[in-house]
Amino acid sequence: MVDNNKVIAEKVLAAVGGKENVMSATHCMTRLRLNLKDTSVPKKDEVTSIPGVLAVVESGGQYQVVIGQNVAKVYPEFAKLAGVTLEKQVDENLDKPKEKLTLKGVGMAILNYMSGSMTPLIPAMIAAAMFKTIQVVIGPDLLGLVSEKSDMYVLCDIMYSAFFYFLPIFLGFTAAKKLGVSQVMGIMLGAMLLVPDFVALDGQKFTIYGFLTTTAHDYSQTVLPVIISIWVMSYVEHFFKKIIPDVLSTIFVPFLTIFVMVPITFVVLAPIGNLGGELIGNGLIAFGNVGGFLAIAVVAALWEFLVMSGMHQVLIVFGITAMMQNGYDSFVLTAGGYATWAAFGMAFGAFLRFREKDAKALAFGYFVSAIIGGVTEPVLYGIGLRYKRPFLALAAGGFCGGLYAGLTHVGTYVMGATNFLAVLGYVGGGTVNMINGCIAATIAFAVTAVLTYLFGFNKTESVLQRN
Template identity: 30%
Template sequence: MKFKKMADEIIKEIGGEENIKFVSHCVTRLRFVLKDESKADDASVENIQGVKGVMKQGGQYQVIIGGDVSTVFQALPDSIRNISGGEEEPDNSSKQKGLKGYLSSIFDYVSGSLVAALPAIIASGMVKLVAVILVLAGLENTATHEVLNIIGDTGFYFLPVIIAYTAARKLNTDVVLAIVVSGILIHPLLIEAMAGDGLAFLGIPIYSASYANAVVPPLFAVWVLKLVLKFVEKITPGWTKAIFKPLLAVIITIPIVLIVFAPLGAIIGEGLSSLAVITSEYVPWLTKAILSAFMPLIIMTGMHHALNPIAFSSHAAFGFDSFLMPMMLANNFAMGAACFAVGIKSKSKNLKSIAWTSGISASIAGITEPGLFGVLIRLKRPLVAGMIGSGVAGIFVGILNVKSFAFAGPGVVSMIQFISPEGAANLINAIIVAVIASIVAFVMVFVLGFKDLTNNTKATTNSNSPTQTDEVLSPLGGKVISLEEVKDATFARKLLGDGLAVIPSDGKVYSPVNGKVQVMFKTGHAIGLLSEKGDEILIHVGLDTVKLEGEGFSPIVSDGDQVKVGDLLLEFDIPYIQSQGYDMTTPIVVTNQTETSKRISSLLKTNEEVEKLQPIIKIES
C-alpha cells in the first residue's frame, strides 16, 4: 500500500495524469516526460516519503527513488504505465537548437540504448565470472564449465543484435528490420569472407573487420535505418508499402552500413579501447584520481553513461575493463561511507533514515543516486568529503591497475567482478580501493562537518509563536478571478497551492515581494520567487504557454537574482500570445502553503480590477 500511496502522491505533485506524456524507469529513477514541467512542484515531490530527490535533464522530469523504483512504477495506474502504447520515450531533443541540441540528442541516443542493454551485459559477465571461479577451483575441464562459458559468451557475441533492439526502441523505429540490418554484422558467411579475400558491393570494397561484440556499429546501423525508412515512406505508394518498404529499407541500408558506417563504428570502438589502455599506461594514478573525484558530478548530469562505450569496447577487445568500473568502485564506496557518516552524525530522524538506507544502497548494491540526490547534494560538504574519498581511492585504482571482469555497479554483492583468471591479486587490490575510499570519505565528513537538517526541514513556523500576516502584491494589473475559475485542472484544483489568478491588461510582471528568483523558466512563461518571509510564489503567465518555447516572452531577471518589490521581472506580448490561441489567465500561487501550515486568503473579490503592486493576497502563518 505504501508504494501505491507514493505513486499517487507523485502523480498529484507533478501536475496530474493529464500532464504526463510518457513514463519509464531505470535502476533508480522514474523518468517522466511532462507536457508542462512548470506544473510540477519540485519541493512537494521531494517531500514525499521515499523520494530521494528530483532532477530535470534532456526533457525528462526524473524522480529519484532508489531500489524500490520498479515497485513504485508498477504501482502507477495502468492508464499511465501504458500511456506510450508500449513505445519508447519520446524524443524531445529536437526542441533544443544548435550544436548543444545535437550533442544532447546523440548522448541521449547512445546512453539510452546502452543502458537498456545492460541486463544482458551484466548477466553474461557474471556467468563468465562463475566460469572463472570454477577454473580457480580446478574444475575447468568439465562439461559444466564449457556450458557456462558458452552462456557467458552469448550476450557479448550477439551484442550487435541486442543493441539493435534497444536502439530501435529508443529511436522508435522498426525493431525487426533493425535486428536484420545489424544481425548481418555477425552472419557466419560474412565473418568467413572478412577473414578470407574480403568482399565488395557494386565494385566498392568492404572494409574487413570483426563485428562480434561490437557496440558502435549497430548504433550507426539503426540510425541509418531510421533515415532510410523515412525516405522509403515518402517514395512508396500506399498499396506497395507492405512489400517494397521493407525490401527497399534493407537493400539500401545494409550496403551503406557495411561500406561506410560499420567500419567507422569499428574504428571508433578500437579508439575507445585504446583510450582505456592509454589511461592505464600513462600517468594512470592522476587520470583516474581526477575522474574518480569528479564521478559524483558526472553521475549527477547522467554523463557517466557516455563512458559505457569505453567499458564495453574494452571488454570486447581484452575481456576486462580497467577504466570505468574500477573508478565506479572508488566512487560507490566513498558515497556510501559519506552517507553512513551523515547517518551517524545527523540529529534528524528523517535524514538519518535516508542516509543509512542510501549508504547501504551505494556500498552494498552499488547504486549511489539515492544518497547523491537525497543526502549529499542537499548537505554539500558531505558531497565534497565523498569526492575526496573517491579521488584518493582513484589514485590506487591507477597505481594498482584494478580491472573489472564483468559489468555491474561495484558494491559488496558484486565484488566477484574483480576476480581475475590470473589469481586473487586483482580482487585484493579492489578491496584495498574500496577500504581506502570508505575510510577517507567517512573521516572527511567529520572533518568538514555539515549544517544539519531539522526533523521537518519544510517547517518555518513555531506552533507556539504568535500569528504573523504577510501581504503579497499583485505582480501585474488586470481583472482578478478565483483559481477555481482557471481553465486548467492543476490550478483549479489547487494542486500546486492556493492563491488567485489575474487576466492581465499589461504585458509586464513586477516583483510582488522582496526576495530571490528561485527559477526563471527558460521559456519565460513562469517565475518562481522565494520571499524574505519564506513564501514560495509561482507566477504562471498564461495557460499552456510553455508550448510557445519562449516566443512572446522577454525575461529580465535570471535564476538566483535578488529582487525588491516593484522590480521588473518579465515582459510578454499579449497580442502575439493570444494570436497563437493561448489563454492569458495568469495564476499567482503560494506553493509552500501546505508544508508551512500557511493560510491563504484573497484581499480582492472575483472580477474586481487590480492595479500592479496593489495588495492582493494575505498569508497568515
C-alpha cells in the first residue's frame, strides 16, 4: 500500500530543490514551514499542482506549503527525506546571505517572533479556556447548577488559572525556543515575575541588589513583559557564551545571564512591557469606540485574509493582552470570531452549490474540518483562493456579522475553541451578550453561505456540472 504522506513529502522536497536547498523545516496546524537557502528555486505552480497541496505562501522569510490538517503526518516524512532534525533550532544567518536592515524586515522579524512564541501555546490555551467556559455555564451567572463555593466551580477556576495565571512561564519557554536560547532559562525568567513574595509586594517599592529601586507588580497573565525580556536575554546569553571558556560555561553562563537580567527585567523591561500591555488593551477599546461598529465590521471582513499570511497571530496576541488587561475583548477577538463563522458559511455554500461529486465531497470535508476541527485554511485556499469570487461573499458575511456585533456591543470573555463552540466565549458577558453573539455568528454564516451559493461561481465552471 502506497503511503500518500510520503509521496506528498517526496514531491514537495523535489519541487523545492531537494535536500540541498532545505536548511530547516517545521510545521504549524496546516502548513509545512521551510527555511530554504534559495527561495527562487521552487516554482509555485509546480508545488501547488502536487496532490495534497492547497497553496504556497511566502511570509516571514519562510516558504510555507499549505497542506491542511494532514501536515502533521507529512512533516516527519519530509524531515526524514530532507535530512533535517525534527524541530531543529538553526542559526538564521547560516547558509544564507546577510539581508539589508530595513523597516519592513525589522517589522517582519518582530511579528514572526511574537506569533512564533504564541502559536505553540494555543492547545493549552484552548483547554484552559474551555474550563472557564464550563465554569461560567454551570455557575450562578447562567444555569445556576453549582455555587461559587462548589468543588466543581473551584476546579474549573484552578484549571483556567493553571495556564493563564502562569502565562509568563509558558511564554518564557516558547519565546526562548523561538530565539534558540536556553528554554530552561526562559522558564526561570518568566517564573521570577510570579514568585508569591514578589507578587505580594504589588505597588510597593522594591530594591534590586541594594541600589536599584523599582515598583513591584503582579505580572500574572501578562504577555509583553516576558516577551521583551526573553528577546534581551538572548543577546545577554550569547554574549556570555562568547567570552566565557567552555570549561566554565556550564556554571557561569546561566548564572551571569540571570544575574544581569534580574535588574534589567524588574527595573526596565517588565514595567515597560506592562505599560505596553495597558496601552494596547486601552488602545483597542479606544479604537473600537472611535471607529464604532464599523471598526469591528471592517476587521471581521478582512480577518481571514490576514490568516492566509499568518499575520493574524500578532493581532491575537494584542487581543489576548486586552482580555488579560480588561477581562474581555470587544474588538480583535470578537471580529476574528465572526470572520471564522463566515468561513464556515463559505464552505457550506460551496457544498450546496457544487454539483460535481468530487468537488462536493471536498467542500463538505472543508466544512467539517472548519466547523468541527476549527481550521479554516483549507476552506480559504481550497475554495476562496481557487475560485476567487467566494472571497467577496466571505468579506460581506464577516462585515455583516461584525456590524451587528458592534451595534449590540458584543464582547468575548473567554478565548476558547475556534470551531462551533466558539460562541461559548460570549457567556461571560451575561445572557444578552450570549444571545447577540450567537445572532451575529448566524448572520456571518448565513450571509456568506447565501452569497457564495448565488454569486460565488461562474456557471461555466466544471464544479457546477453534475457527474
